[in-house]
Amino acid sequence: RYTAKKSKEDNQIYICEHRDIKGLFWEKLELHHFPSDVQDLSISIASMFYDDKVILIADPNHLSGVNREAFVDQQEWSLYEHVDTQQRFVKEFIFDDDDDDDDEEENDNNNQLNNTNNNEDRKRSILTITCHAARRSNYFYWNGYCLILLITLLSFCIFAISPHLTGNRIQISCTLLLTSITFRWVVNRSLPTISYLTSMDIYAILCIFILIILCIWHAIIGFLIFKNTSDSVVTSKMWFTSLDRYAFCISMSIFIGIHVIFLIWLIFVPLKHRKNMANKDIQYGLSIVEKKRNRKSKWSKEQRKKSSAYTPVPILDTNVI
Structure with a gap:
């Protein structure tokens, strides 16, 4: 689904695309520090276009989060509240798709991009979102x-x-x-x-x-x-x-x-490393509280402006016979 919203900071209209993805993800465990290990659970989002057309960045106005209540394996793992994002670029990668028609369309798009831009320095944008889980040791x-x-x-x-x-x-x-x-x-x-x-x-x-x-x-x-x-x-x-x-x-x-x-x-x-993760959780909580305060202050200012828009009308005390 798509939503459009006008920003009050730069008066620009931003169109947002929302996607709900449900799936089973697999992550290779790094057990060098077992049983005091902290696992990084990452999801990478990439675009088939090069960086001259699409650049993926984290939303600076909205913090990423994770639903800790839906975490199933809470007896063995402790899921941290904060989420890290990392932007990186790669030269080439392969898109895998089971649909042959989609493969042909992607190949056509890639061929068009290769014909229009022959610059060797162009890269593809990748945004990696990572949450962290610590083992209860x-x-x-x-x-x-x-x-x-x-x-x-x-x-x-x-x-x-x-x-x-x-x-x-x-x-x-x-x-x-x-x-x-x-x-x-x-x-x-x-x-x-x-x-x-x-x-x-x-x-x-x-x-x-x-x-x-x-x-x-x-x-x-x-x-x-x-x-x-x-x-x-x-x-x-x-x-x-x-x-x-x-x-x-x-x-x-x-x-x-x-x-x-x-x-x-x-x-x-x-x-x-665990202490650093806990400090990031504290900073994440403080940033959320600060954003809530900013929203409340903006809302109170808007209410004051609305209330100040009304002009007071004096009422004369008249005796009606």
Whole structure:
């Protein structure tokens, strides 16, 4: 449908074309920052004409919006209120249509355009409208990161066992290693198959490597004790005990350092991006409130003008007999 409206700013008449499009759209998920990821849901609008005839821009007088109440998957995702628009230009793209007649008409139009304008610098205009959805990640923090952290922390409790009990140490370490691998496999079942590692995958793999390194260390210290002692018994005054303590301190320091680096990255990369999205929501809400105030002020001014158009008529007090 079409509407015509005269602008009060420049006294120009603008003809608007309104289209209601209903369809099922597909978006590829970017899971590098999973589970703290923010997905960009974009729709691109293009024209078959070049930029010398049609340029698509966002309406500066009306803000774009999204209906958050109609969002179905609110249990897993949080949809932001603001909508971003981006204007870009491309040289060529292909229009696909199932109707052969429409294809012929489009080809004729393109041929006419190519004949009338042979300039190589001309481009086609594209307007991209993007809304953003953030994953509700509390479930994955508690059931993913927290459990992996606890399993890895238990591996440091093995140092409380005497170093000469190598079999007990390796047995517990291998049990924790298999538990961590099984848990990671269960978590990956809830994710689509992708060709790259997410942030949770990297964290889980680092913890698995820590378990493997500790298991190797327990085997090394057991071999040294077996090689250098006759009865394979270690006391607190022997250098094997001091070496085992140094290994515990170094491994614990590395473990803490990895988590400090990971927390810094988490705060300054994915969580900062979420904070920027929240700030855009606040700015979007303030702009809507400001536009409503401007409309109210304009309406009140118009009402004052209408009321001032009436001329007051004095009424004389006359006595009628």
